[in-house]
Amino acid sequence: MSYLELLRLAAPEAIVVLTAFVVLTIGLVTGRREAGDTPAATAGLGALVAALGLAIAAATIVRLPGHATLFHGMLVVSPLNSLFQVIVLVLAFFTVILARGERLLPNKGEYLAMILLATVGLMLLIGSEELLMIFIGLELTGLSLYVMTAFDKASQTSAEAGLKYFLFGSMASAFTLFGLSLIYGFTGTTSLAAIGPRLAEQALPPLLFVGIVMTLIGFLFKIAAAPFHLWAPDAYQGAPVSTAGFIASGSKVASFIVLGKILLIGFGPVSGSADWHGLIAGWTPILAVLSALSILIGNLVALVQKNVRRLLAYSAVAHGGYTLLGLIAGGRAGFSATLFYTTIYAVTLVGAFGVVGFVRRENGGDDLADFAGLRARSPLLAGCMAIFLLSLAGLPPLAGFFGKFYLFSTALRAGANHGLLWLVALALFGSLISLYYYLIVLKVIFLDENAQATPAVARYDFEMRADYLPKMTLLVLAGAVLLLGIIPGTLVARILASFG
Amino acid sequence: MVTLGDYLFVSGLLFTLGFAGVLLRRNLIIIFMSLELMLNAANLSLVAFSRFRTNSLGQPNYDGQVFVFFIITVAAAEVAVGLAIIVALYRARRTTHVEDINSLKF
Amino acid sequence: MSPFFFWTASALMLVFGAAVIINRNPVASALSLVVSFLGLAALFMSLDAFFLGIIQVLVYAGAVMVLFLFIIMLLDLRAEERRRINFVAFAGGAAVAVIFFGQLYLVIGHLHQAKLPFAPLAPMQVDDVHRIGLLLFGSYNLPFQIIGVLILVATIGVIVLSKRELH
Numbered sequence: 001m002s003y004l005e006l007l008r009l010a011a012p013e014a015i016v017v018l019t020a021f022v023v024l025t026i027g028l029v030t031g032r033r034e035a036g037d038t039p040a041a042t043a044g045l046g047a048l049v050a051a052l053g054l055a056i057a058a059a060t061i062v063r064l065p066g067h068a069t070l071f072h073g074m075l076v077v078s079p080l081n082s083l084f085q086v087i088v089l090v091l092a093f094f095t096v097i098l099a100r101g102e103r104l105l106p107n108k109g110e111y112l113a114m115i116l117l118a119t120v121g122l123m124l125l126i127g128s129e130e131l132l133m134i135f136i137g138l139e140l141t142g143l144s145l146y147v148m149t150a151f152d153k154a155s156q157t158s159a160e161a162g163l164k165y166f167l168f169g170s171m172a173s174a175f176t177l178f179g180l181s182l183i184y185g186f187t188g189t190t191s192l193a194a195i196g197p198r199l200a201e202q203a204l205p206p207l208l209f210v211g212i213v214m215t216l217i218g219f220l221f222k223i224a225a226a227p228f229h230l231w232a233p234d235a236y237q238g239a240p241v242s243t244a245g246f247i248a249s250g251s252k253v254a255s256f257i258v259l260g261k262i263l264l265i266g267f268g269p270v271s272g273s274a275d276w277h278g279l280i281a282g283w284t285p286i287l288a289v290l291s292a293l294s295i296l297i298g299n300l301v302a303l304v305q306k307n308v309r310r311l312l313a314y315s316a317v318a319h320g321g322y323t324l325l326g327l328i329a330g331g332r333a334g335f336s337a338t339l340f341y342t343t344i345y346a347v348t349l350v351g352a353f354g355v356v357g358f359v360r361r362e363n364g365g366d367d368l369a370d371f372a373g374l375r376a377r378s379p380l381l382a383g384c385m386a387i388f389l390l391s392l393a394g395l396p397p398l399a400g401f402f403g404k405f406y407l408f409s410t411a412l413r414a415g416a417n418h419g420l421l422w423l424v425a426l427a428l429f430g431s432l433i434s435l436y437y438y439l440i441v442l443k444v445i446f447l448d449e450n451a452q453a454t455p456a457v458a459r460y461d462f463e464m465r466a467d468y469l470p471k472m473t474l475l476v477l478a479g480a481v482l483l484l485g486i487i488p489g490t491l492v493a494r495i496l497a498s499f500g
Numbered sequence: 501m502v503t504l505g506d507y508l509f510v511s512g513l514l515f516t517l518g519f520a521g522v523l524l525r526r527n528l529i530i531i532f533m534s535l536e537l538m539l540n541a542a543n544l545s546l547v548a549f550s551r552f553r554t555n556s557l558g559q560p561n562y563d564g565q566v567f568v569f570f571i572i573t574v575a576a577a578e579v580a581v582g583l584a585i586i587v588a589l590y591r592a593r594r595t596t597h598v599e600d601i602n603s604l605k606f
Numbered sequence: 607m608s609p610f611f612f613w614t615a616s617a618l619m620l621v622f623g624a625a626v627i628i629n630r631n632p633v634a635s636a637l638s639l640v641v642s643f644l645g646l647a648a649l650f651m652s653l654d655a656f657f658l659g660i661i662q663v664l665v666y667a668g669a670v671m672v673l674f675l676f677i678i679m680l681l682d683l684r685a686e687e688r689r690r691i692n693f694v695a696f697a698g699g700a701a702v703a704v705i706f707f708g709q710l711y712l713v714i715g716h717l718h719q720a721k722l723p724f725a726p727l728a729p730m731q732v733d734d735v736h737r738i739g740l741l742l743f744g745s746y747n748l749p750f751q752i753i754g755v756l757i758l759v760a761t762i763g764v765i766v767l768s769k770r771e772l773h
């Protein structure tokens with residue numbers, strides 16, 4: 001394999017890294033004349049270049065060959081990987097634009113560069129089927145997200161959120177690493193495609209099973225499944241809003257796809273079964289328990305939240321639980337249901353955090369009270385938020401409804417004799433609870449009066465004229481959520497076709 | 501005779517020590533050091549497996565050693581970022597004690 | 607690898623590893639960490655991984671410990687004063703750790719490979735630095751490049767997070 005071939009296949013990643021260099025340089029040469037915030041022109045130019053670089057990278061992915069494998073699976077080009085790399089790039093694109101509307105952070109150039117480098121990590125996570133490369137992708141993503149979480153030094157809570165994210169993240173990656181060392185030890189390989197057959201041919205020593213479970217911990221941490229979710233509420237609440245949105249969307253999509261590939265390609269032979277009557281030891285029963293736990297904890301704790309970002313975090317735990325259903329069901333159908341659900345969830349959350357970002361900039365906070373009377377102040381934002389939240393709750397005709405329907409029906413059909421019925425019933429019950437707390441947020445937005453009547457002049461201009469671009473982005477995202485609910489078949493067909 | 505099991509035993513013990521440190525200590529700097537112990541326990545078992553799985557030519561399986569090489573690099577980068585976060589936090593709060601870091605809760 | 611050497615190095619590593627988490631004074635912990643990793647490096651060498659043993663000493667004694675000490679001095683941390691320990695949490699944490707290790711111990715005991723001795727190595731034709739280097743620039747080239755990106759992330763992150771803003 002020549003270096004040229006490597007460069008050709010890794011061109012999308014290389015383009016994003018180069019873009020990060022350019023953005024850093026822009027921040028370096030144009031900023032910092034006055035103390036404090038980054039000059040608006042610098043931030044604008046940086047965001048423009050970053051968005052452009054992401055778009056070029058996405059275009060490059062489309063032009064890659066259909067199938068290629070480099071170094072025993074360290075870099076795999078396949079329709080599935082390419083599709084999700086493009087999705088992650090699109091999510092990063094929206095994050096960059098929405099970060100534009102955020103209160104100007106000092107060091108905006110570095111912030112944008114971090115978003116881009118985190119995106120490189122996510123692309124590698126998606127594009128790799130080799131354990132070492134996956135670990136490095138995990139760490140690259142993790143480190144950049146820790147830094148982004150702690151980025152806002154003007155905020156009291158940002159560093160604290162970053163610290164908690166870092167502590168839980170490093171502990172999870174230590175567990176994963178120990179698990180990986182055991183898997184390497186018993187199979188003698190780190191390539192996912194080779195691990196599967198070796199697991200199938202030998203009787204499973206218990207130590208290897210310990211290794212598999214420890215490996216999974218790192219990914220369950222990333223998707224914030226209970227009981228590995230403790231970082232999520234703090235990180236979502238304390239981080240800069242666009243970072244929180246990116247953690248909830250891009251990082252989650254990549255983690256689910258890599259989790260799915262590890263489970264179904266690598267550990268497929270030791271899956272076991274979580275059927276109510278036919279429990280078989282393996283990773284499936286463990287995932288089923290965690291999924292049930294996530295659905296319960298996420299939904300119940302979300303009921304008592306007073307802060308919208310914290311509420312979204314706990315609901316993210318619950319949604320992580322639903323999404324695991326597809327992996328428990330297994331097979332192509334289950335995996336595609338998981339991927340579809342996590343994609344629309346990511347699109348919805350980027351939008352929801354975009355709205356939160358606007359409200360936070362106007363009111364200085366993101367508690368439920370800060371959303372009071374949002375309808376009167378900005379019908380556009382209120383309408384978008386309504387679409388996002390109702391989709392999360394799973395009401396037709398929005399995308400969330402179809403996603404849940406697809407996921408739950410796949411899970412029902414999977415086991416013999418509707419063995420997963422218990423879990424699906426639990427998930428339906430959880431969705432019912434979630435409807436209640438989403439409606440509370442909407443009630444505050446649409447029905448409550450704003451307690452402290454805002455003096456219209458002193459506030460940041462909250463109308464359509466300002467921040468044209470981020471608001472258009474929110475509209476596009478809301479439109480996408482609506483459209484994916486009405487004609488979900490296009491995306492589902494693409495995902496299914498990409499399995500090849 | 502020293503066997504693979506002995507190495508795995510020692511490595512498991514080191515991992516547990518680190519894990520216990522993370523769970524029991526309340527000083528952030530010491531928690532970070534305990535995380536290092538956990539990572540290095542993984543390194544030890546990787547090297548032991550790499551030596552155990554010799555190929556037909558009588559060479560160790562170098563994949564495991566390269567893995568360790570990468571982990572050492574990643575661990576160093578991780579320590580640097582973690583300590584920088586502590587510095588940022590210390591500037592805001594004047595503490596490195598876990599129990600004092602509690603402004604985010606419901 | 608003689609059993610005497612193995613158990614001496616292991617004892618060194620584990621005793622000082624325990625000292626890391628027992629010491630009240632962070633400086634003492636940092637120094638114990640280094641001694642513990644010297645023991646680990648010796649274990650690497652007992653497994654014929656000489657290059658990794660040396661890297662381990664260089665990186666941990668040379669860089670990581672200095673970083674820890676630097677931060678401890680910068681923040682002027684003293685030995686922490688005795689706080690009232692939350693006994694429920696402490697007992698819970700200790701129980702989790704003990705159960706975890708018990709589990710691991712049982713599982714290792716069950717392993718039939720664990721009782722096999724290591725196969726002898728062929729006399730080395732080329733040194734392991736050479737072999738690892740070839741792998742890094744051959745089939746591990748992509749992760750090697752990505753590690754560079756990761757270090758860039760760490761560099762930017764550390765500078766941004768730890769510098770003082772000019773307000």
